[in-house]
Amino acid sequence: EKGGYPHFMLKEIFEQPECINDCMRGRVNKETHEVILSAVNDHKEHLLNARRFIIVACGTSWHAGLIGKQLIEAFCRIPVEVEYASEFRYRNPVISNEDVVIAISQSGETADTLAAIELARSKGAFVYGICNAVGSSIPRNTDSGSYIHVGPEIGVASTKAFTGQVTVLTMLALTLGHEKKLINDTTYTHIIDELVQIPDKIKEVLKQNESIARLSRIFTYAHNFLYLGRGYSYPVALEGALKLKEISYIHAEGYPAAEMKHGPIALVDTEMPVVVIATQNAMYEKIISNIQEIKARQGRIIALVNPHDTVISKLADECIEIPETLECLEPLITTVPLQLLAYHIAVCKGKDVDQPRNLAKSVTVE
Ligand code: F6R
Numbered sequence: 001e002k003g004g005y006p007h008f009m010l011k012e013i014f015e016q017p018e019c020i021n022d023c024m025r026g027r028v029n030k031e032t033h034e035v036i037l038s039a040v041n042d043h044k045e046h047l048l049n050a051r052r053f054i055i056v057a058c059g060t061s062w063h064a065g066l067i068g069k070q071l072i073e074a075f076c077r078i079p080v081e082v083e084y085a086s087e088f089r090y091r092n093p094v095i096s097n098e099d100v101v102i103a104i105s106q107s108g109e110t111a112d113t114l115a116a117i118e119l120a121r122s123k124g125a126f127v128y129g130i131c132n133a134v135g136s137s138i139p140r141n142t143d144s145g146s147y148i149h150v151g152p153e154i155g156v157a158s159t160k161a162f163t164g165q166v167t168v169l170t171m172l173a174l175t176l177g178h179e180k181k182l183i184n185d186t187t188y189t190h191i192i193d194e195l196v197q198i199p200d201k202i203k204e205v206l207k208q209n210e211s212i213a214r215l216s217r218i219f220t221y222a223h224n225f226l227y228l229g230r231g232y233s234y235p236v237a238l239e240g241a242l243k244l245k246e247i248s249y250i251h252a253e254g255y256p257a258a259e260m261k262h263g264p265i266a267l268v269d270t271e272m273p274v275v276v277i278a279t280q281n282a283m284y285e286k287i288i289s290n291i292q293e294i295k296a297r298q299g300r301i302i303a304l305v306n307p308h309d310t311v312i313s314k315l316a317d318e319c320i321e322i323p324e325t326l327e328c329l330e331p332l333i334t335t336v337p338l339q340l341l342a343y344h345i346a347v348c349k350g351k352d353v354d355q356p357r358n359l360a361k362s363v364t365v366e
Contacts, residue, residue: 007347008354009155009247013339014206017199019150019160020332023167030196033189035175037168039128039144046126046143048179051098053080054125056088056116058363060158060242061104061165064130066235067331068102068169074328075177085116086366097124103145104169105129106153106161107362108136117141130168132161146172155354156361157247159339162239163202163332170195170329194326198333201323205336208320212337215302215318216344219273225252226264226299227338229277230287236277236331240338247353248346257290268299275341277334278303278312281327291315302341304334 005011028035040047053072055065062084069080083093085103089112095101101120105113108131117127117138129138129145132153139145148164174191177183183191219225225244229237238254245252255264257276268274274294278287288311291301295315303316306324313319320337322330346353 007155007343009157009159009343012153012155012160013336013343015151016160016163016336017202017206019164020167020199020202022149022151023164024171024196025149027171028192028196030192033192035171035178035192037146037171037175039146040172040175043126043128043144044179047100047128047176049098050078050100050126053078053100053102054088054093054095054120055080055082055102055104056085056113056120057082057104058085058110058112060162060239061106061113063235063239063242064162064165064169065102065104066238067166067232068104068173070232071169071173071328072176075173075183076180077182083116085110085112089115089119093119095120095123095125097126099125101125101127103127103129103138103142104131104165105138106132106158106165108133108138109362109364110138111364111366114138114141130165132164154361156356156359157243157342157353163335166332170332191326191328194329198325198329201325201333202336204323205320205333208337209340212320212340213344216341217348218318219300219302220345220348222250222271222273224267224272225250226267226272226274227252227254228257228260228274228290229254230257230283231281232327232331233277233279233283233334236334236338237275239335240275240342243339243342244345246359247342247356248349248351249357250345257287260290260293265293265297268294268297270298270300272299273302274299275302275338276304276316278305278309278316279322279330279334280306280309280324281330288312288315304337
């Protein structure tokens with residue numbers, strides 16, 4: 001049932017190219033460059049007239065929500081708030097029938113997310129679910145929604161569900177932005193052309209599995225890790241840190257890279273591996289100086305770089321190559337090596353990666 005893989009987690013990491021294709025199947029048309037989510041078509045009025053979106057979720061799904069915020073704000077110019085469902089439900093949030101709440105949940109059973117939905121609906125908000133488990137409680141309690149269609153996720157650490165969620169959020173933002181005429185046809189076509197290539201680009205990253213396993217052995221005995229990214233890569237840094245924490249039990253934190261100088265850089269020394277998402281996008285020059293600051297304090301850098309990067313490859317201790325894509329689509333690729341890094345470190349430490357201590361696959365209690 002693990003399809004020849006030693007763990008479900010590794011199997012599910014490797015399934016991601018196929019899962020993203022499944023998620024886009026029947027929704028993204030490569031020839032006509034159309035993105036159609038049936039739920040969006042059925043509820044266009046609600047979605048296009050939203051005064052704001054509020055994304056509610058927990059854990060990894062919350063990280064996908066942070067990326068969704070950037071996508072929706074960039075393409076649709078509608079303000080988006082991202083809330084931990086557990087906080088939202090208990091703080092009497094300002095919410096009305098002009099708001100659209102997007103609930104993201106792999107299992108569709110997370111108690112706090114369900115309660116957040118009930119609260120939002122009681123205040124008249126339209127609720128859109130992004131779930132994986134078909135027929136689960138959240139899809140049954142939302143006004144509309146889209147399944148991510150990535151198949152059952154067995155490993156407790158969420159992997160393919162995250163990239164599936166980000167894929168749906170990308171399609172949602174694209175189709176709404178295009179409807180609102182905020183994305184012109186050329187840009188829209190270009191993004192779709194790039195989106196359909198993502199599965200093949202993930203395959204390029206998966207080919208580096210052996211070298212990621214090797215560098216994981218170097219860093220297995222670290223007690224702390226930092227993960228840094230900016231822009232679209234900041235939520236990826238949070239997600240990379242969460243993966244490492246939950247399966248290897250190593251303390252890790254994700255930070256927006258520029259926040260380092262406001263405190264966390266005090267932690268950096270020779271013992272501190274720092275994972276930096278350093279692809280060549282609008283933030284590239286800024287990331288280089290962030291890396292220099294860490295090197296000046298003898299930190300050890302594992303950098304995610306585009307092929308042929310000659311600058312960062314000289315500064316970093318280890319590099320993982322990321323095929324080029326549009327900045328807004330990078331999280332779909334950059335997340336994958338961070339999943340592999342966490343996986344291999346946990347395996348090196350002899351941990352049970354599919355069933356980490358203290359964790360359950362769906363959190364149906366508060
Ligand atoms: C992390 C992880 C958890 C879940 C969170 C929400 O790998 O699995 O953080 O993402 O418990 O679960 P869902 O998405 O089922 O609501």
